[in-house]
Each structure stands twice: as C-alpha cells, then as structure tokens.
Amino acid sequence: MTKLFIDPGHGGNDPGATANGLREKDLTLEIALKLRNILNNEYEGHSLMLSRTTDQSVTLSSRTNMANNWGADYLVSVHINAGGGTGFESYTYNGSYSGKEETNRLRGIVHNAIVAETEFRDRGKKEANFHMVRESAMPAVLTENGFIDNASDAAALKSDAFLTKIARGHAEGLASALGLNRKDGGNDGEQGYVEILADSLWTYNTADWDDKAVIVNKDEVFTVIRDKFPVDGGHMYQIKSGLYITANPTYVRYYTK
Incomplete structure (x- = not known):
C-alpha cells in the first residue's frame, strides 16, 4: 500500500x-x-x-x-x-x-x-x-x-x-x-474499451514509447484497465493483458458499453 x-x-x-x-x-x-x-x-x-x-x-x-x-x-x-x-x-x-x-x-x-x-x-x-x-x-x-x-x-x-x-x-x-x-470501470464506473483504428499499431511492455511489445491490428478491441494518462508528450491506456497502447484518437477509439 x-x-x-x-x-x-x-x-x-x-x-x-x-x-x-x-x-x-x-x-x-x-x-x-x-x-x-x-x-x-x-x-x-x-x-x-x-x-x-x-x-x-x-x-x-x-x-x-x-x-x-x-x-x-x-x-x-x-x-x-x-x-x-x-x-x-x-x-x-x-x-x-x-x-x-x-x-x-x-x-x-x-x-x-x-x-x-x-x-x-x-x-x-x-x-x-x-x-x-x-x-x-x-x-x-x-x-x-x-x-x-x-x-x-x-x-x-x-x-x-x-x-x-x-x-x-x-x-x-x-x-x-x-x-x-x-479501478475497474474508469472515471464513470463503466468499463472502458479501446478499438484499433489504424491498420496496425504497436503495443508497449511498459509506459515507455521505446519499449515496444507486439503489433495489434485494425478492428481489434481491448479492455482498458487504466484510463488515459500522460507519457512523454502523448498519452497511453493500459489494457487487460498488462500491455500499454497509445491513447491518440487518430489511431484508437475509446468507448464504454
């Protein structure tokens, strides 16, 4: 704690x-x-x-x-x-x-x-x-x-x-x-999701733009466990797998059901 x-x-x-x-x-x-x-x-x-x-x-x-x-x-x-x-x-x-x-x-x-x-x-x-x-x-x-x-x-x-x-x-x-x-559910208590808009996109092992993990593809959807937060001139989400992904709306769409 x-x-x-x-x-x-x-x-x-x-x-x-x-x-x-x-x-x-x-x-x-x-x-x-x-x-x-x-x-x-x-x-x-x-x-x-x-x-x-x-x-x-x-x-x-x-x-x-x-x-x-x-x-x-x-x-x-x-x-x-x-x-x-x-x-x-x-x-x-x-x-x-x-x-x-x-x-x-x-x-x-x-x-x-x-x-x-x-x-x-x-x-x-x-x-x-x-x-x-x-x-x-x-x-x-x-x-x-x-x-x-x-x-x-x-x-x-x-x-x-x-x-x-x-x-x-x-x-x-x-x-x-x-x-x-x-906490699960983000700011308003609803679960958040991120949909990939770009043809392909890097994810990251940590909140570091240089620490690339695996590539994800257009239309894939991931559960967000940490809402948008700032990282060196941009913003990221953390997804359920533990990886991180850009929060730039040019490349991803955030939504709740």
Whole structure:
C-alpha cells in the first residue's frame, strides 16, 4: 500500500499569496481536496493523508513531521505562485542527499503530467531549499500552479473546472510515478474499451514509447484497465493483458458499453 501525503500550502492565519480576489490558501485546499477525491474514486493501492482538510493554521514543521511519522512514501506540497510570471513550475530539494536521482525522476513524471493536463506554460523543473522538500524523509515535490498576480492565470484559477484539471494532472502524474492502478470501470464506473483504428499499431511492455511489445491490428478491441494518462508528450491506456497502447484518437477509439 503506497502512502501519499498531500500538503495544501498555507492556511488559517497564513493566506499565502493574494491577488485578483484570490487567496493561495483557498486554492491549494480546493486543489488538494479534488486530488484526494480523484485518487480515492479512480485509483487503488494507496492510502492518503492531508496536512489539513479545512482552513486551519499548520506549521511547516508540523506538516513534515506528520508525513515522516506516518511513514509516507511520497509527499506533494501544492502551492500557487506570485511575482509577475505565468505558468507552472515544480521544485525538489537542491541539497545533496541519498535518493536525489530517484526524487527528480518521480518529479519529472508528475511535472509533465500537470503541464500536459493544464497546458500551463512550462517554467521548468527546478530545485530550491524549501522546508517541505528538505525536511521530508521521503521523495517530495512542491508544485507552483500558476501565478495568482497574473491576470490570465488568475482568471483560470477562478474556474472550478480548471482547478479540477490541476488536480487531475497531479493525480495522473502521481498514479504514473507511484504505480497506482486504476479501478475497474474508469472515471464513470463503466468499463472502458479501446478499438484499433489504424491498420496496425504497436503495443508497449511498459509506459515507455521505446519499449515496444507486439503489433495489434485494425478492428481489434481491448479492455482498458487504466484510463488515459500522460507519457512523454502523448498519452497511453493500459489494457487487460498488462500491455500499454497509445491513447491518440487518430489511431484508437475509446468507448464504454
């Protein structure tokens, strides 16, 4: 059972960044709660803990102590940026430590999924001496989801549908990075299927475009056990055999009965 710790940044008497009628603490909590619900409703093989589920004050040390004492396998700290820029960026700890290469590998999967889902401008995968990624005993990422003081980003952040996109990007990235399995039936509880539209098409042993398995042919139909998720500039499904296949609608058709 993978233990995932979700940290909505700020809260209580610490509003975080504020601008354009928005407060960071409210946005981070909403994204985190949506993320929790998506993971619990659509994936299995994990347990979750949140540093807060309401508008309450929680110190930085309390947050990492909670995660460390629980024995979390991964920590994600959700934030909204400020300072006049635009787009998305993520951070891991900039120090020298055991497991840094793996921490950055996992972060790359999460980062790419969020950018793919939100279509935020990609400001890059960065490192910094932030408490949440420094004092966590497990791999950790801090995400900065748009700029609250940028008019365009703020307009998007006022949309509940866009906050859901941010949460879904986190969920799909975390599921891919941590190997969580999608529950049978996909998003809406109905079993999904994929039909091959191309004359022939490669499948893949793993979620890697270079790890080719066998060729499937036009009109073949496969049962989907993991719904569409981002992989290096594209998307894949996992099918019942355990293999993976492109989710590009040019080549396949997804449907439910």
